[in-house]
Amino acid sequence: MPAVPGPPRGRRYRVAGDIVRRVQRMREAETQGGGALALLRVVRDVGLLLKDVAQDPRVPRADKVAAALAAAYLVSPIDIIPDFLPGIGQADDAAIAVLAFRRLLNAAGYDVIYELWRGSDEGLALVLTLAGVQE
Numbered sequence: 749m750p751a752v753p754g755p756p757r758g759r760r761y762r763v764a765g766d767i768v769r770r771v772q773r774m775r776e777a778e779t780q781g782g783g784a785l786a787l788l789r790v791v792r793d794v795g796l797l798l799k800d801v802a803q804d805p806r807v808p809r810a811d812k813v814a815a816a817l818a819a820a821y822l823v824s825p826i827d828i829i830p831d832f833l834p835g836i837g838q839a840d841d842a843a844i845a846v847l848a849f850r851r852l853l854n855a856a857g858y859d860v861i862y863e864l865w866r867g868s869d870e871g872l873a874l875v876l877t878l879a880g881v882q883e
Contacts, residue, residue: 793867800864813854818848853879
């Protein structure tokens with residue numbers, strides 16, 4: 749039986765290293781200009797990006813529907829794993845949010861995200877790295 753191909757060796761560690769370096773640069777910028785404000789800006793920019801990507805006609809409708817279903821699941825009181833269980837209760841919500849976010853941004857592609865991004869270059873780099881979008 750042939751082996752199933754996986755990600756290239758070392759890619760996961762390079763991505764993790766990129767994330768760490770970008771977070772360190774953001775922390776350095778935070779100490780110069782206020783950390784909470786920088787974090788709020790990135791969160792606001794990600795929210796605006798998601799709104800813009802969901803309204804963009806270049807993004808396939810199936811991916812928009814998947815993101816909408818994930819959002820509906822997150823606000824629904826019915827969960828696969830009940831939220832009252834400590835730790836794992838919120839894990840299913842986080843996993844669904846991350847998967848929907850990655851699917852939507854990967855469907856949009858680098859060019860659309862770059863065009864719609866309203867924040868800083870460091871914030872965009874962090875979002876692209878976490879979503880796994882490549883140029």
